[in-house]
Amino acid sequence: xxxxxxxxxxxxxxxxxxxxxxxxxxxxxLGGLFPSEPPAxxxxxxxxxxxxxxxxxxxxxxxxxxxxxxxxxxxxxxxxRDTSATVTGLYAGIQIILxxxxxxxxxxxxxxFRYIIEGAGAYTTVSGERVHMSPGDLLLTPGWRWxxxxxxxxxxxxxxxxxxxxxxxxxxxxxxxxxxDAAQKASVPDDLSSLQxxxxxxxxxxxxxxxxxxxxxxxxxxxxxxxxxxxxxxATGSEVDGISLEYTNPWNGGPVMPxxxxxxxxxxxxxxGVARRHTAATILHVVRxxxxxxxxxxxxxxxxxxxxxxxxxxxxxxxxxxxTEDAVLFSYSNEPVVKALGLYREExx
Numbered sequence: 001x002x003x004x005x006x007x008x009x010x011x012x013x014x015x016x017x018x019x020x021x022x023x024x025x026x027x028x029x030l031g032g033l034f035p036s037e038p039p040a041x042x043x044x045x046x047x048x049x050x051x052x053x054x055x056x057x058x059x060x061x062x063x064x065x066x067x068x069x070x071x072x073x074x075x076x077x078x079x080x081r082d083t084s085a086t087v088t089g090l091y092a093g094i095q096i097i098l099x100x101x102x103x104x105x106x107x108x109x110x111x112x113f114r115y116i117i118e119g120a121g122a123y124t125t126v127s128g129e130r131v132h133m134s135p136g137d138l139l140l141t142p143g144w145r146w147x148x149x150x151x152x153x154x155x156x157x158x159x160x161x162x163x164x165x166x167x168x169x170x171x172x173x174x175x176x177x178x179x180x181d182a183a184q185k186a187s188v189p190d191d192l193s194s195l196q197x198x199x200x201x202x203x204x205x206x207x208x209x210x211x212x213x214x215x216x217x218x219x220x221x222x223x224x225x226x227x228x229x230x231x232x233x234x235a236t237g238s239e240v241d242g243i244s245l246e247y248t249n250p251w252n253g254g255p256v257m258p259x260x261x262x263x264x265x266x267x268x269x270x271x272x273g274v275a276r277r278h279t280a281a282t283i284l285h286v287v288r289x290x291x292x293x294x295x296x297x298x299x300x301x302x303x304x305x306x307x308x309x310x311x312x313x314x315x316x317x318x319x320x321x322x323x324t325e326d327a328v329l330f331s332y333s334n335e336p337v338v339k340a341l342g343l344y345r346e347e348x349x
Contacts, residue, residue, distance in 0.1 A: 042087045042281060042311035043079045044295035049094075049117075049286075049305035053158075056096045060156060065101045072096075072161060077309055080166075087281035087309050089167035089334040090260070094307075096158045097122055097151045105148035105179030110165040111213065111257045112141040115285060115330055116221075117160060117305055121153010128187030129217055131194070133157065136221025136287060138247055138330075140256060142213035143168075144175070148183045160285050160307065162332050164259040193217040203250045214249040214256040228266050228328075239274045240348070242267040242318070254336070261335045267291060267320040267327040275317040278346040280335035284308040289327030291320040312338075315349050 015025065026033075052073060059071060072093040075086050086092040095114075097103060099121070114124065116137045123132045124139055126147045131139050139159075141147045151157050168174045189195075196204045197216045207215065227245055237243035244265035247256050255261040261280075264287070267273070275294070284293070286306045293300050293308055295316045300308055310316050320327040338344045 038279065038313040040311060040314075041079050042077045042085070042309060044298055044300065044311060044314055044316075045077055045309040046300040046302065047075050047307040048303070049307070050303065052094060056094060056158060057156065060096050060098055065097065065103060069104050069106075070095060075307055075309075077311075079311075083166050083169070085166035086283055087311055087334075089164060089170075089337065090281060090283055090332070091161075091163045091166055092283050092285075092307055092309075093161040093163075094158060095161050096156050097149055098156055099151050099154055101149075101151050102182050103149040104182055105146055105184050106177060107144050107146045107179070108165070108176045109143050109174050110163045110168045111143045111259055112147075112161065112163045113257070113260070113262065113332070114139040114141070115160040115162065117158045117285075119151075119153070119155055119157030121155075122149060122151040122157040123190070124149045125184045125186065126217055128184055129192055130186050130190045131217040132191060133159065134221060136224060138219040138256075138262060140214055140217060140219075142211070142257060146179055146184055148179070150183060160330075162260065162262075162283065164257075164334070167259060167334065167337065191218060194220060197250050198223065201250075210251045212258040214247075214251075216250065216256075219247050219256075224264055237266070240276045240317070241265045242271050242273065257336070258340075259334065259337050260332050262330070262332045264328065264330045267318055267329070269320060269322050269324055269326065271318065271320040271327075273318040275315050275349040276346065277313050277315040277349060278335075279312050279344055280333040280338050281312040282310040282331055282333040284310065285330045287328040287330050289320065289325055290322065291318060291327040293318050 072095045074084060075092040077086050116133045116135050118135055123130045124147055126141050127145045193216050231243055235243060242265050244263055247262040249256055286302050286304050288304050290303050293316055295310055296314050
């Protein structure tokens with residue numbers, strides 16, 4: 001008598017055998033591979049600077065710069081700890097350096113910037129140019145440029161580090177290298193790139209290297225403040241972002257780096273923004289003021305120097321309930337990458 005094989009047993013065996021061959025059945029994965037909308041890996045999250053600062057100071061006293069190389073608190077999204085990311089493709093950290101300390105020179109494939117939070121008297125050297133730091137300044141370190149930091153002032157110096165290494169690492173394209181010495185020697189006048197490009201649309205025509213990142217080493221807060229003051233009350237700005245200004249690459253008018261767009265926005269007293277969502281993951285830093293951002297219906301009350309993660313496709317709106325004081329937010333996103341791939345989508349809600 002012939003016994004007919006159990007079809008379920010044969011099917012299970014087939015799946016196991018295919019798995020051993022590095023083969024999968026598409027029909028078993030369609031829902032995960034082609035979701036109806038972006039999956040929520042990163043979650044909205046708020047980091048309170050007032051709670052983080054004591055830890056910064058503790059490790060500044062207990063951990064030498066030589067031991068740490070970079071003394072940084074990483075802002076890790078609870079949904080993306082496995083990639084050390086703050087939102088998809090982007091990282092944020094808060095770094096501290098004390099008077100007399102030298103942070104070892106190195107370079108890496110990832111693009112990076114520093115947004116200065118507090119302190120005075122420090123500088124970073126990028127490709128031989130010493131770029132001095134003041135609160136509110138945006139300093140760029142494009143990928144594979146040598147850079148190191150030195151503090152010759154008084155008191156702690158702290159800044160927000162922004163990098164795209166979660167994206168670079170996901171593409172298996174990361175490289176890292178230490179410089180032969182602890183610090184670079186200055187090879188050009190201090191803050192040269194900012195001095196050459198600070199004149200709006202009048203760019204130096206003799207510079208031939210026009211790469212994908214902005215040639216400006218520092219976008220000083222003094223110029224940002226002048227821009228906001230010049231605009232003053234002559235523009236209502238965006239119904240979503242208020243009076244929003246983008247830091248741009250003077251060569252092409254685009255983002256400062258091919259993977260990160262940086263903006264700064266002024267929310268006037270009483271501003272209640274319209275809700276929006278888009279496919280660019282965003283990190284916000286509070287430059288000054290107090291307010292609230294509602295992300296996916298959750299209220300995040302922020303104060304000066306706080307950091308907030310807004311994931312891709314999360315709905316959000318900003319509010320400034322002060323009757324007299326502006327709120328100013330600095331932000332960066334992976335918008336250039338998303339747009340370059342033709343994947344940017346935006347909706348007002």
